[in-house]
Amino acid sequence: MPFPKADKIWMDGEFVDWDEATVHVLTPTLHYGYGVFEGIRAYPTDEGPAVFQLRPHLERLLRSARLYPPLDEITHTVADLVEVVEELIRVNGHTAGCYVRPTIYLGYGEIGLNPLPSTPRAAIATWEWGSYLGEDALIAGVRVMLSSFRRIGKNTIPPAGKANGQYLNSSLAKVEAIRAGYDEAIMLSEDGFVAEGTGENLFCVTDGVIRTPPLHDGPLAGITRAAVIRIARDLGYEVVETSLVRSDLYLADELFLTGTAAELTPVREIAGYDLGDRGPVTEAVQTTFLDAVRGRVPAYRDWLHVVAS
Numbered sequence: 364m365p366f367p368k369a370d371k372i373w374m375d376g377e378f379v380d381w382d383e384a385t386v387h388v389l390t391p392t393l394h395y396g397y398g399v400f401e402g403i404r405a406y407p408t409d410e411g412p413a414v415f416q417l418r419p420h421l422e423r424l425l426r427s428a429r430l431y432p433p434l435d436e437i438t439h440t441v442a443d444l445v446e447v448v449e450e451l452i453r454v455n456g457h458t459a460g461c462y463v464r465p466t467i468y469l470g471y472g473e474i475g476l477n478p479l480p481s482t483p484r485a486a487i488a489t490w491e492w493g494s495y496l497g498e499d500a501l502i503a504g505v506r507v508m509l510s511s512f513r514r515i516g517k518n519t520i521p522p523a524g525k526a527n528g529q530y531l532n533s534s535l536a537k538v539e540a541i542r543a544g545y546d547e548a549i550m551l552s553e554d555g556f557v558a559e560g561t562g563e564n565l566f567c568v569t570d571g572v573i574r575t576p577p578l579h580d581g582p583l584a585g586i587t588r589a590a591v592i593r594i595a596r597d598l599g600y601e602v603v604e605t606s607l608v609r610s611d612l613y614l615a616d617e618l619f620l621t622g623t624a625a626e627l628t629p630v631r632e633i634a635g636y637d638l639g640d641r642g643p644v645t646e647a648v649q650t651t652f653l654d655a656v657r658g659r660v661p662a663y664r665d666w667l668h669v670v671a672s
């Protein structure tokens with residue numbers, strides 16, 4: 364996957380050159396995964412690049428930090444970080460949109476397992492990133508396996524946060540899927556209910572009703588998930604948050620994944636069960652979503668934060 368450099372990365376108040384944006388090899392976050400992050404997308408609109416749900420993403424970043432003291436001691440507010448993202452998009456010249464990656468991590472200075480004496484640091488990077496699951500995935504859909512890895516348990520690592528270390532779980536499931544010839548993996552919860560993909564929420568369409576796992580089954584409270592639920596209801600579909608088991612997926616009329624990276628991607632095969640081409644419900648919700656993020660749906664205009672030039 365291409366990973367194009369931009370000019371600058373913001374690190375605790377300074378815009379530093381991309382290649383100079385480094386941390387010490389003994390920074391404890393590198394060793395123990397004790398940090399939090401966000402993934403955000405900006406899209407091109409008629410008014411310029413616009414960030415989708417910028418404040419909700421930054422609020423989730425600071426909520427994640429509250430789960431992991433002393434990351435919550437970071438002094439930047441959501442309002443500060445909004446300004447940084449705007450400035451970074453301008454400085455890096457992302458007129459056609461970009462991906463935005465804020466992170467709060469532990470600064471160099473301590474190396475024990477107790478993070479409390481460490482100092483939290485913040486950084487935000489942006490770069491131009493195309494479709495996450497492949498160029499034609501948005502139309503053709505992806506092949507998904509059921510992972511042999513369970514989604515991290517609620518009392519193992521809080522699924523409500525986006526902590527760096529929890530992505531060991533996602534990456535193991537992703538590697539297993541790629542090695543088995545699939546594009547993506549769905550993980551079940553410890554008690555056997557469908558949780559989510561490795562970096563996406565999951566929706567299941569049966570007899571015109573859209574179902575998605577409730578948060579108590581362990582998925583991240585996806586910001587795209589919330590937007591898609593609103594869109595689907597506005598389009599007149601019934602959307603239910605309810606526990607799903609694996610056979611619900613095998614028997615579904617349609618399945619799709621949502622997330623900042625994957626946007627809204629149809630699933631065309633689940634663990635050997637063929638679901639066929641993108642279905643009508645998936646297409647209707649996806650079309651509205653992809654229009655909304657590009658500023659073409661007035662009802663959802665307040666989801667976008669336009670970056671003035």
Ligand SMILES: Cc1ncc(COP(=O)(O)O)c(C=O)c1O
Binds near residue numbers: 560563585587
């Ligand atoms: C594990 C996981 N689930 C779901 C999502 C989708 O969340 P969002 O729509 O907020 O990007 C993500 C991406 O952040 C994720 O990492």
